[in-house]
Amino acid sequence: MPFLAPSFARLPPLAYLLADQTEPRKKISRHLGVSLRTLQRYQASGNAPRAVYLALWFESRWGMAALHAQALNEAQHARAWVGSLERECERLRGVIRALESAQGQAAANSAVFDAF
Structure with missing residues (x-):
């Protein structure tokens, strides 16, 4: 079975991935295994670790x-x-x-x- 995850260059921006989520930010941060403050920092900087991008992408x-x-x-x-x-x-x-x-x-x- 081929890899379904996109390359980093083909991932939508973090803001798009977060905007696509319907759950509250607190629940998203819990799902990602980070604090709400860390998720807010990721969102403010527009950058996050690849694992966060992929987790959000598969949920988008x-x-x-x-x-x-x-x-x-x-x-x-x-x-x-x-x-x-x-x-x-x-x-x-x-x-x-x-x-x-x-x-x-x-x-x-x-x-x-x-x-x-």
Whole structure:
């Protein structure tokens, strides 16, 4: 699975990340493991450690959109893979039917095979 976190150059500014949060600043600071005063200093300076940026990014609309897009892509990929396996099973059933009809008699395991 690829890394979902953006490079530092592709992260939105700290002010945008903080403005995107709906929770109170005290709860955000607790989530980040810093004091409210530290979060206020980060906001005033417009700079924070990368871990803070990433934590806020994953909680923002940008991070959630990236996670949802990844989940959708994986679900579509899995469905396509299942579809290809179903088509392969049907092709192999056709091969078995053709071989059985060419032989003139049913296979020893035909009762088990026909149950599916």
